[in-house]
Amino acid sequence: MELVTPSIGLVFWTAIAFICLLILLKKFAWKPILSAIHEREQSIDEALNKAELAKQEMARLTAQNEELMKEARAERDRILKEAKTLKDSIVQEAKTQAHNEGAKLIEKARIEIENQKKAALSELKSQVSALSLDIAERVLRNQLDDKSKQQELVSNLLKDVELN
C-alpha cells in the first residue's frame, strides 16, 4: 500500500522541478527550437515552391524556344520557297524574254531578208528589163536591118495600138 500512496514531499519537489523545467525549456529551448524548425520548414516550402515555379518557367521558356525555332524554321522554309519561286520566275522570265528577243531578232532578220530579197528582186527585175531591152534592142536592130521587116514591125505595132 505504501507503494501506491503519494508522498507529499516528492509531489512537492516533482511539481517544483517540473514547473521549473517547463518554464526554463519553454523560454530557452522550445520557443527557439520550434520557431527555428517552423522557419526552416517554411523556407524549405518556399524553396520548393520556387523550384516548382522555376521549373514551370523553364518549361515555358523551352516551349517558347521550341515555338520560336518552329517559327524560324517555317520562316526559313517560306523564304527558301519564295526564293525558289523567284528564281523560277526569273528564269522563266529570262527564258521568255530570250525567246521573245530571239523571235524579234528572227523577225527582224526575216524582214531584212525579205527586204533584201525584194531589193534583189527589183534589182534583178530592172536588170532583167534592161537586159531584155538590150536584147530586144539588139534583136530589133538585127531584124530592122532590112526595110521590110521594119515595115512589118511597125504595122504590127500599129495593129496592136489600134486594137487598144
Add this chain to the structure above:
Amino acid sequence: MDCSHVFEFKVNRLIVVFALFLAVFSGSSVAFAQADSTGVVADSVAAVVHADTVTSGAGHAAVHSEGEHAAGGHENEKFEPTKVIMEHIADSHMWHLWGHTSLPLPVILYTPQGLDFFSSGQFHHGEHDYTSKYTYRLVEDKIKVVGADGHVDEAISGKVVDFSITKNVAAMFLAVLIIVVIFVSVAAAYKKRSGKAPKGLQSLIEPIIIFVRDDIAKPNIGHKHARFMPYLLTVFFFIWVNNLLGLIPIFPGGANVTGNISLTFTLSLFTMIIVNINGNKYYWKHIFLPHVPFWLWPLMVVVEVVGVVSKPFALMIRLFANITAGHIIVLSLISLIFIFKTLAIAPVSVAFVLFMDVLELLVAFLQAFIFTLLTALFIGMAVEEHH
C-alpha cells in the same frame, strides 16, 4: 514521418509479450507476498535455503530463521527477495552507491516547531537516532519522531511532513539538469545554424521533437496544438529521460523516479489541470448537459464527472505500473541468483535481464509516448470546437 501505423503494429505485439511477462512475474511476486504474509511457506523456503549455510540441526535452523524474520536484521545470510526488491523500487533517504557506501542526502522536515534541516548521514543507516527539534529515527526508510520513552511517537510523526531531497528527488533533479543542458545546447545550435540542416545532437533531437509535434500534437489537438507544444514536449522528455535514467543500474541512475506514484500523480495532475483549464463550452456542455434522455441525466453527469478524474488517474497508474513492473521484473531475475544461491543460474538471469532491459528501453520510450499521446488526446477533446 507517418510511421505510426507500423509502430503501432509492432507495439501491439510487444505489448502482448510484455503483458505475458507481467502476468507471469507479477504472479510470482504475488506468490512471494503471500508467502510473507502467511509466514508458513516463507519459513519452509527459508529453511530450505538456509540448509546450505547453516550447519546446525533443522530445528535450530527453523528457530533461527524465525528469529531473523522477526528482527529483520541484516547481519545474517537470509535473502528476502520481496523486501530487497521493494527497497530498491521505493524512495530512500540515502543514495546507495556500492557495498555499504551510500550518499547521504539532505533531510528537510516541516515540523510543528518549524523547519528542520540535516543530513541523512546522521542516522548512520538507521542505526542511530538524531536529535534536533525532535528526536528522529529512520524506520524502514521513513523518518519517525521518537518520544521521551524511546518509542516511536506516531501522533507527532503524523504531523511531521517530510520534504527531504530523497533519492528520487535527487535523481529527478539530475534528469532535469540533463534535459536543460541538452535542450538549451540544442536551442543554441538552432540559433547558431539558423536555416541550415541540423547537425550532431540537434539532428538526434529534431526528429523526436517533430515526432511529438506531427504524430502526437497535430493529429489529436489540431490547429491549436502550438499552445500546448511546450507542455507536451516537456512531459515527453521528462518522462523519457527519467525512464532511461531509471534503467541505469549504477549511481547516477537506478532511481525508480517514474515508477513512483508521487511523480506520476503530479504529472497527471498537471495534465488534468491543463485539460480542464482549456476546456471550452462544448467540453463542459458534454459533461454537464450530455445528449441523453433526461432520466439518464443524473447518471451520465456522474459518469462524466468521474471521467474527468479517471482519465488522468489512468495515466498515473499506467506510467507507475509499467515502470515499477519493469524494475520488479529485472530485480526478480537478478534475485534468482541469490534465491538459488548458485552462479549456475546467473547466465539465465543475465540473459533474461538483458532481454528485459532491451524491452524496458522500448517501454521507456513507449510510456513517455503514451503519456504524451493521451495528454494530447484529452487536450484535443477539451478544445475541440464542435461535436
